[in-house]
Amino acid sequence: MTLALISHPDCLLHDMGPGHPERAARLSAINDQLIASGLEFVLRHYEAPLVSDEQLLRVHSADYLAEVRDTAPSSGMVRLDDDAFMNAHTLAAARRAAGAVVFGVDLVMSGQAESAFCNVRPPGHHAERARAMGFCFFNNVAVGAAHALVAHGLKRVAIVDFDVHHGNGTQQIFQDEPRVLFCSSFQHPFYPYSGTEPTGDHIVNVPLKVGTDGEGFRAAVGDRWLPALERFRPQLILISAGFDAHHEDEMSHLHLHSSDYGWVTQAVREVAARHAGGRIVSTLEGGYALHALARSVVAHLNALIGERG
Numbered sequence: 628m629t630l631a632l633i634s635h636p637d638c639l640l641h642d643m644g645p646g647h648p649e650r651a652a653r654l655s656a657i658n659d660q661l662i663a664s665g666l667e668f669v670l671r672h673y674e675a676p677l678v679s680d681e682q683l684l685r686v687h688s689a690d691y692l693a694e695v696r697d698t699a700p701s702s703g704m705v706r707l708d709d710d711a712f713m714n715a716h717t718l719a720a721a722r723r724a725a726g727a728v729v730f731g732v733d734l735v736m737s738g739q740a741e742s743a744f745c746n747v748r749p750p751g752h753h754a755e756r757a758r759a760m761g762f763c764f765f766n767n768v769a770v771g772a773a774h775a776l777v778a779h780g781l782k783r784v785a786i787v788d789f790d791v792h793h794g795n796g797t798q799q800i801f802q803d804e805p806r807v808l809f810c811s812s813f814q815h816p817f818y819p820y821s822g823t824e825p826t827g828d829h830i831v832n833v834p835l836k837v838g839t840d841g842e843g844f845r846a847a848v849g850d851r852w853l854p855a856l857e858r859f860r861p862q863l864i865l866i867s868a869g870f871d872a873h874h875e876d877e878m879s880h881l882h883l884h885s886s887d888y889g890w891v892t893q894a895v896r897e898v899a900a901r902h903a904g905g906r907i908v909s910t911l912e913g914g915y916a917l918h919a920l921a922r923s924v925v926a927h928l929n930a931l932i933g934e935r936g
Contacts, residue, residue, distance in 0.1 A: 629671055630670055630671065630742050630743070630928065630932050631670070631671050631734050631735075632670040632671065632672050632673070632743075632744055632746060633730055633743055633746070634675060634747055635723040635747070637716060637719045638654060638675075638720045638723055638724060638749075640716035640720060641720035641721070641749055642704075642717075643712040648878065649749065649750070649762040651748070652917060653911075653915070653920060656921040657924050658746070659921065660922060660924065660925050661928075671740060673730065675747060676723070676727075676729075677722045678725035678729055678765070678770060680692065685773035685774070685777060686773050687765065687766070688756055691756065695721075699715075699717060699718040700715055702715055703715075708758065708759040708760055711763065713764075718764075720748065723747060724745070724751060724765065725751065725770045727745035727910065728767045728770060728865070729770060731743035732771050732774050732778075732863070733774075735863070735906040736775070741904075742896075742906065742907040743907075743908045743909070744909045744931065745909065746924075747910065747911060748911065749762055750869070751763045751767030751770075751796070751867075751910070751912070752767075752797050752869070753794070753795055754766040754796045755795070756796075760796060760819065761792065763796065766797060768788075768797060768865050768910055769801065771910070772784045772865055776807075781806075781863055782806055783859055783860060783861050785808040785810065785864045786808070786864075786866075787864065787866050787895055788811040788812070788813075788866075788869070788912070789811075789872070790867055790870075790872070790912040791814050791876075791879035792813055792819065792879075793821050793834075794813075794867055797811075798821070803827075805828075808829045808855060808859045808861060809830050809831065810831040810851070811831070813834060813835065814836075814839070814879055831851055831855045833847045833851045833852065835847060838880060838882065841882070844883055845887065849894075853894060853898065856895075856898045857898065857901075857902075863903050863906045864895055864899045864903055864906065864907045865907075867912045868888075868924075868927060869911075869912035869914060870913065870923040873914070875918070876914065878915050885925075886926060888923045890930075892926070892930035895907065896933075909927065909931065
């Protein structure tokens with residue numbers, strides 16, 4: 628099967644300051660591990676385009692888009708939100724990150740690839756309709772899902788999010804959109820302290836207690852996500868792929884291993900094979916322990932091409 632890897636050099640230039648965990652070295656570590664594993668040579672590589680205003684405005688307000696543009700500096704660094712800093716390259720990187728998911732959707736919907744992985748930054752799932760949050764500026768996965776609904780006429784799009792932090796922005800954007808099923812697992816209580824409030828049937832939140840290991844994670848996914856996905860019968864699955872629940876990642880207090888990311892990806896892939904023609908677009912969210920991140924991404928991609936991680 629064809630697995631597309633979508634990235635862009637602009638994503639390496641975004642910088643939020645010395646010592647910040649969301650750094651360009653994350654993408655470099657992934658790229659190095661892809662070479663070491665041999666995956667680099669079986670992937671089909673694409674450069675991410677810039678997302679258009681029309682595509683962004685499907686999930687973000689016009690005022691917010693103007694705020695991001697007006698805040699973006701020509702030099703130095705500015706703060707857009709408590710955890711969202713911009714340098715002169717941030718706006719371009721954010722537009723590439725969102726554009727990558729849109730392009731990935733186009734690739735899988737046209738049959739040029741069965742699945743795609745967007746190796747991009749900044750991440751996106753905390754970005755709300757009118758607010759940057761948690762290292763995120765544009766909600767990349769939400770932009771891709773809205774594009775699938777509007778440009779490709781899909782009726783059922785699923786988003787699965789296994790980042791250690793709840794995808795609050797994705798939930799907010801699609802709270803009243805039953806054509807999008809959102810399945811999220813996350814440590815709780817933990818930033819952004821959301822995901823436990825009552826929701827509709829198309830929002831499946833799975834809070835995980837501190838110390839949850841792979842066995843607990845797999846049980847939660849099997850009990851909650853997989854039945855919901857089967858009932859929904861998605862025509863396309865998008866993945867917010869955060870790898871910061873890994874036991875080596877100091878950002879969290881969960882204890883997953885690379886093999887757990889391979890397992891959940893394989894489980895999602897089986898759903899996609901039954902209902903979505905195998906179509907999956909995954910985009911990088913969190914993951915800050917570089918070696919663990921790189922190994923986990925390889926397990927994720929191996930599962931996307933049909934080999935357990």
